[in-house]
Amino acid sequence: RAKELGKNRLQLYTESLSIETFKLFSLESDLRKAILLEDFILHYQPRVNTLTGDVVAAEALIRWNHPLFGLISPAEFIPIAEESNLIDQISFWVIEQVCKVQRQLIQSGDNIVPVSVNLSAKTIMRADLIPTILNYLERYGIEPNLLEIEITENTMIKAEMAAISAIEKLKEIGIAISLDDFGTGYSSISYLKKFKVNYIKIDRSFITSMLVSQEDARIVESIHLLAKGFNLKVVAEGVETTEQLKRLKQLNCHYIQGYLFSKPIDEEQFLKIISNNSRLLYA
Ligand code: C2E
Ligand code: MG
Ligand code: MG
Ligand code: MG
Numbered sequence: 315r316a317k318e319l320g321k322n323r324l325q326l327y328t329e330s331l332s333i334e335t336f337k338l339f340s341l342e343s344d345l346r347k348a349i350l351l352e353d354f355i356l357h358y359q360p361r362v363n364t365l366t367g368d369v370v371a372a373e374a375l376i377r378w379n380h381p382l383f384g385l386i387s388p389a390e391f392i393p394i395a396e397e398s399n400l401i402d403q404i405s406f407w408v409i410e411q412v413c414k415v416q417r418q419l420i421q422s423g424d425n426i427v428p429v430s431v432n433l434s435a436k437t438i439m440r441a442d443l444i445p446t447i448l449n450y451l452e453r454y455g456i457e458p459n460l461l462e463i464e465i466t467e468n469t470m471i472k473a474e475m476a477a478i479s480a481i482e483k484l485k486e487i488g489i490a491i492s493l494d495d496f497g498t499g500y501s502s503i504s505y506l507k508k509f510k511v512n513y514i515k516i517d518r519s520f521i522t523s524m525l526v527s528q529e530d531a532r533i534v535e536s537i538h539l540l541a542k543g544f545n546l547k548v549v550a551e552g553v554e555t556t557e558q559l560k561r562l563k564q565l566n567c568h569y570i571q572g573y574l575f576s577k578p579i580d581e582e583q584f585l586k587i588i589s590n591n592s593r594l595l596y597a
Contacts, residue, residue, distance in 0.1 A: 467499025
């Protein structure tokens with residue numbers, strides 16, 4: 315039905331508007347519909363142990379399955395969702411889906427690993443965040459340590475007090491926290507003091523250029539020293555080459571996420587990988 319609606323509207327508007335303009339105008343109202351119809355899917359990207367290649371966790375990454383435009387990347391619609399106050403519903407949907415997938419894995423007696431969810435500042439600030447999470451964990455019978463939360467430094471800037479208290483409560487419950495896109499924000503280092511997170515995820519931009527830029531290499535190295543000092547685990551994001559992997563091993567980087575091991579994959583492939591207790595080896 316949404317498909318038909320969308321098509322009719324496209325015919326109406328394309329005579330005077332470009333597709334790009336149409337997209338902009340219609341995305342917000344489409345997004346409202348998408349939430350009702352649950353027109354989203356989650357892809358999962360494995361996080362592997364740097365030394366063994368064992369899959370130790372995964373990150374849930376949302377895609378909008380748009381009836382006209384196909385899969386839309388979160389980079390495109392999450393900002394729209396944040397501006398139009400739709401983000402919390404989306405966040406809660408993602409958390410529930412992750413709990414459902416974990417329930418499925420438990421039911422089939424398969425191997426299970428924690429799955430992390432990215433949360434926006436708006437959602438972190440919600441007073442009902444913790445009760446909602448607890449509710450899903452209970453409803454699906456999921457141990458808290460099977461869910462993890464990722465927040466960016468940006469979130470900290472926008473929601474400092476709320477984020478501090480949310481992080482403390484989440485950790486009390488037993489949910490691990492990652493500081494995502496580390497190094498790209500304004501005061502990364504001071505945040506380590508304020509927010510007692512479990513993991514830092516080095517932003518992909520540093521990994522991408524660490525072998526060609528001295529400065530980026532030093533940043534990656536320094537983040538590892540910092541992590542050691544604060545007793546945090548390091549995840550390197552966006553590892554694409556064996557050369558990058560080799561260098562990260564030398565730095566004793568704990569975990570890797572990147573195309574070298576696996577792109578984000580759909581639920582079916584994810585369940586397969588996890589239930590086979592897979593060790594991902596790059597080509
Ligand atoms: P992120 O949390 O930093 O996620 C990592 C992004 O890097 C993902 O993009 C992933 O597909 C991509 N990536 C991973 N390894 C590689 C690699 O080796 N090479 C390259 N080129 N890219 C790699 P994706 O899925 O497009 O997500 C983009 C961002 O959207 C995420 O960045 C996150 O900030 C946001 N996002 C995704 N899902 C959600 C969600 O459910 N809620 C919220 N609030 N934000 C989300
Ligand atoms: Mg993330
Ligand atoms: Mg990131
Ligand atoms: Mg990012």
